[in-house]
Amino acid sequence: MPSIVHTFDWPDRVVVGTVGRPGSRAFYLQARDGARVTSVGLEKMQSAALAEKIDEILDQVMAADGNPVSVPTGIPVELVDNEPLDQPVEPEFRAGALSLGWDPSTAQVVIEAFPLIEVDDEAEIDDDTVLEPDEVMVVRIPVGTARAFAARTLEIVGAGRPLCPFCGQPIDPEGHVCVLPGDV
Template sequence: MPTIVHGFDWPDRLVVGTIGQPGARSFYLQARAGSRVTSVALEKQQSELLAAKIDEILDELMVAEGNPITIPATTPIELVDNEPLDQPVEPEFRIGAITLGWDPSTAQVVIEAYPYDDSEDGFDDSDEFGEATPPSEVLRVKIPVGTARAFAKRTIEVVGAGRPLCPLCATPMDPGGHTCPPLDDLL
């Protein structure tokens, strides 16, 4: 069966957003072009790492010798997107793997998200002949450098908007209170 590609070469919007209250939030990566919206579910840690790696790629490009593209060091204010996710949020799949790349011909960061492999062992990516089987779906998004910087900034803010950390044990605190685990458990 051919891979279903949810492709966005110049999306109107790409954001990470959440649904739910801190401590019970679900994270989504959402792309929109015109009236077409694609959402995929991901973990908080995946969101945080994605943003960090995008910033890392952009920082490397800023200092790369011979790079003709101007990379913004900070988020262009006109690209800030603080709006909630487009509704309804109906995820196509849950992300298992994400790859990042750089397309120098279009000066865009390329994000590819693949579904979680829920096969029996979680590692079977070949058919009975040993040939690699293509993923069932992929979300492929290409975004320019300014949009990438804005995406990373928003994602870090969304991740950081969760429950505050306890200053003593550094575990998340619930609104109703918090009991630190025994000191021995932290060492």
């Protein structure tokens, strides 16, 4: 069991945001409850996968007999959050694994972020070794907030550097050298 659990059962705010310029942005999952703010570092692809899977869960719940918890198809206007991350951004840890679930008793999406566990090269690890994280972040959010969270996250992930129309690679602000297939 982790020694530190950052739990947010009904947070005032939960977002994925970035610090830095496109091409060198750092992504963060951040939750706030009153004055308490917790940030966890994420990879861009973790952020995208998290948002996509939240939408999938919400769509599955919505498709259940009669949409029992009134999952919105769109984003409730009052839940749109376009504000930057709360400052200062001081991550508790960098996420190595994310877990996502649905709690039918509270009609909430549950996000769990576990730290990246670095193993010493000399440590003896076998298939039976269980590595316990020192801390974990658990965020529980209602369906409307989850829908808005997913939309914002996908928008932020997509707001990076433009892609080259020829090779599909990101174009840096300084320019771009395009290497087309077959030119190698």
